[in-house]
Amino acid sequence: MAIAVSIQHLTKVYASGLTALRDVSLDIQEGEILALLGPNGAGKTTLISTVCGLTTPTSGTVTVGGHDIIRDFRASRRLVGLVPQELNIEPFERVQNTVRFSRGLFGYPDDPAHIEAVLRQLSLWDKRDTRILELSGGMKRRVIIAKALSHEPRVLFLDEPTAGVDVDLRKGMWEIVRALKNQGVTIILTTHYIDEAEAIADRVGVINNGQLLLVEDKATLMRRMGRKRLHIELNHPVDRVPEALDRYRLTRDDDGRSLLFDYDANSEAPDVAALLHDLKEAGLVLRDLHTSQSSLEEIFVTLVREEA
Amino acid sequence: MNGHAIAAIFRFEMARTMRTLLQSVASPVLSTALYFVVFGSAIGSRIQEVDGIGYGSFIVPGLIMLTVLTQSVSNASFGIYFPKFLGTIYELLSAPVSVAEILIGYVGAAAIKALAIGLIILGTAAFFVPLHIEHPVWMLAFLVLICVSFSLFGFILGIWARNFEQLQLVPLMIITPLGFLGGSFYSITMLPPVWQTVSLFNPVVYLVSAFRWSFFGTADVDVGLSLAMILLFLSACIAIIWWMFHTGYRLKT
Numbered sequence: 001m002a003i004a005v006s007i008q009h010l011t012k013v014y015a016s017g018l019t020a021l022r023d024v025s026l027d028i029q030e031g032e033i034l035a036l037l038g039p040n041g042a043g044k045t046t047l048i049s050t051v052c053g054l055t056t057p058t059s060g061t062v063t064v065g066g067h068d069i070i071r072d073f074r075a076s077r078r079l080v081g082l083v084p085q086e087l088n089i090e091p092f093e094r095v096q097n098t099v100r101f102s103r104g105l106f107g108y109p110d111d112p113a114h115i116e117a118v119l120r121q122l123s124l125w126d127k128r129d130t131r132i133l134e135l136s137g138g139m140k141r142r143v144i145i146a147k148a149l150s151h152e153p154r155v156l157f158l159d160e161p162t163a164g165v166d167v168d169l170r171k172g173m174w175e176i177v178r179a180l181k182n183q184g185v186t187i188i189l190t191t192h193y194i195d196e197a198e199a200i201a202d203r204v205g206v207i208n209n210g211q212l213l214l215v216e217d218k219a220t221l222m223r224r225m226g227r228k229r230l231h232i233e234l235n236h237p238v239d240r241v242p243e244a245l246d247r248y249r250l251t252r253d254d255d256g257r258s259l260l261f262d263y264d265a266n267s268e269a270p271d272v273a274a275l276l277h278d279l280k281e282a283g284l285v286l287r288d289l290h291t292s293q294s295s296l297e298e299i300f301v302t303l304v305r306e307e308a
Numbered sequence: 309m310n311g312h313a314i315a316a317i318f319r320f321e322m323a324r325t326m327r328t329l330l331q332s333v334a335s336p337v338l339s340t341a342l343y344f345v346v347f348g349s350a351i352g353s354r355i356q357e358v359d360g361i362g363y364g365s366f367i368v369p370g371l372i373m374l375t376v377l378t379q380s381v382s383n384a385s386f387g388i389y390f391p392k393f394l395g396t397i398y399e400l401l402s403a404p405v406s407v408a409e410i411l412i413g414y415v416g417a418a419a420i421k422a423l424a425i426g427l428i429i430l431g432t433a434a435f436f437v438p439l440h441i442e443h444p445v446w447m448l449a450f451l452v453l454i455c456v457s458f459s460l461f462g463f464i465l466g467i468w469a470r471n472f473e474q475l476q477l478v479p480l481m482i483i484t485p486l487g488f489l490g491g492s493f494y495s496i497t498m499l500p501p502v503w504q505t506v507s508l509f510n511p512v513v514y515l516v517s518a519f520r521w522s523f524f525g526t527a528d529v530d531v532g533l534s535l536a537m538i539l540l541f542l543s544a545c546i547a548i549i550w551w552m553f554h555t556g557y558r559l560k561t
């Protein structure tokens with residue numbers, strides 16, 4: 001698969017002396033959804049701003065579709081759409097006009113059919129002649145997305161697209177992101193919400209203190225770093241874990257009605273079969289079994305804590 | 309050249325003016341009429357002629373200049389300051405547009421608005437005093453040059469300003485006083501010699517003098533010198549704007 005965005009050894013030191021990005025290198029594949037996770041001040045927005053031309057890099061190179069963002073800024077910027085975090089939008093303009101303005105700004109001739117398609121996709125067609133200041137916050141956010149899509153970008157940056165929006169709107173936003181991916185758009189989104197990354201991303205990057213701690217396929221990451229827990233429900237509660245089972249380091253739960261077995265999901269032989277055998281040998285009768293896997297959130301917290 | 313971007317910016321800026329049409333046009337027309345009543349009638353009745361020109365007619369170029377200067381500066385400074393204030397500047401900075409295209413869009417729109425208002429004032433003045441324009445082509449050329457130069461200056465101001473106070477400060481504290489002291493309502497030859505010399509440090513003197521020359525054929529300072537000063541100012545503004553975008557001064561982080 002071709003590389004849509006290539007970031008090589010990117011460093012950004014602000015005039016204040018703050019180092020926002022430290023030697024970040026990252027290749028983003030065409031057509032993927034990459035979620036950048038990180039706490040406040042981690043460098044997520046600086047990374048996006050640099051690729052989009054809002055922040056001047058201190059060192060390093062960035063290309064979009066093979067075009068250098070500085071030397072060949074016209075070609076690279078035509079491929080990129082940006083949805084910023086804040087609802088930055090001209091309040092007195094009408095929806096349709098502001099979207100048409102964006103298309104022109106990116107060097108494309110007016111295309112009423114495309115503008116209509118974008119507005120319909122974002123459920124804004126009925127509001128096309130409404131002034132922005134009359135719209136709700138959720139609609140304003142959709143207008144900003146429509147502006148970013150007005151010039152048919154191949155790469156879309158969404159900076160915390162669901163920050164401060166209600167649950168329904170978040171889910172709606174995820175649907176929009178998935179639909180764009182199906183159209184072949186490469187999407188890079190930053191988020192605080194782990195469940196968001198878990199729900200829609202193909203790959204997850206974790207950034208903290210300006211450093212990219214890892215970038216990995218979401219499923220692989222969860223497999224690699226995920227801990228699994230086997231919940232063993234017993235027919236009769238036990239006062240203590242039988243000595244014969246010591247090597248499994250089981251813990252009692254629910255007043256002895258359950259036993260918990262923590263293991264590494266990636267371990268070659270997680271010993272579950274042996275454990276079940278030994279449970280039977282120890283005379284324990286199982287009522288039910290189920291497993292749970294650690295979430296991306298737990299993985300994220302572990303990573304950031306380890307780094308700190 | 310990203311012609312679509314220039315057209316988009318230009319249309320957007322003109323639409324902003326159309327939303328405030330009454331304020332944009334009626335206000336300068338009203339204030340010009342007031343100037344004629346106060347300066348032309350009340351004071352003009354005591355000053356019969358300046359350089360052989362009736363006082364009412366004499367102040368027309370100065371009046372146009374005063375309004376055009378403030379309009380150019382405020383149009384262009386607001387044009388670029390608002391996107392900064394609202395945060396919508398992100399779109400401009402992330403778009404495939406060069407400094408030249410941004411300038412043609414924003415400064416072009418600001419200058420055309422100021423030019424239109426200048427011409428409206430000229431039309432208004434024709435109702436009050438007899439007007440004769442000796443060098444109409446030069447009159448238009450000077451008007452365009454001055455509108456463009458001061459729109460460029462306003463653009464710099466809009467990028468520089470961190471808040472509305474700073475945005476208003478320069479037009480109020482610098483442009484208006486320099487306009488009034490730049491010979492808009494008098495000929496600097498009417499001043500004592502010392503003040504004549506001091507006046508030559510006021511750039512507006514050159515603008516008013518050249519503009520008045522295009523009307524009446526007489527000037528306080530040499531027309532060639534005035535033209536050179538206007539072109540120098542214009543070039544300096546372009547250089548500063550290029551530097552601002554090149555370094556990202558108060559635009560990029």
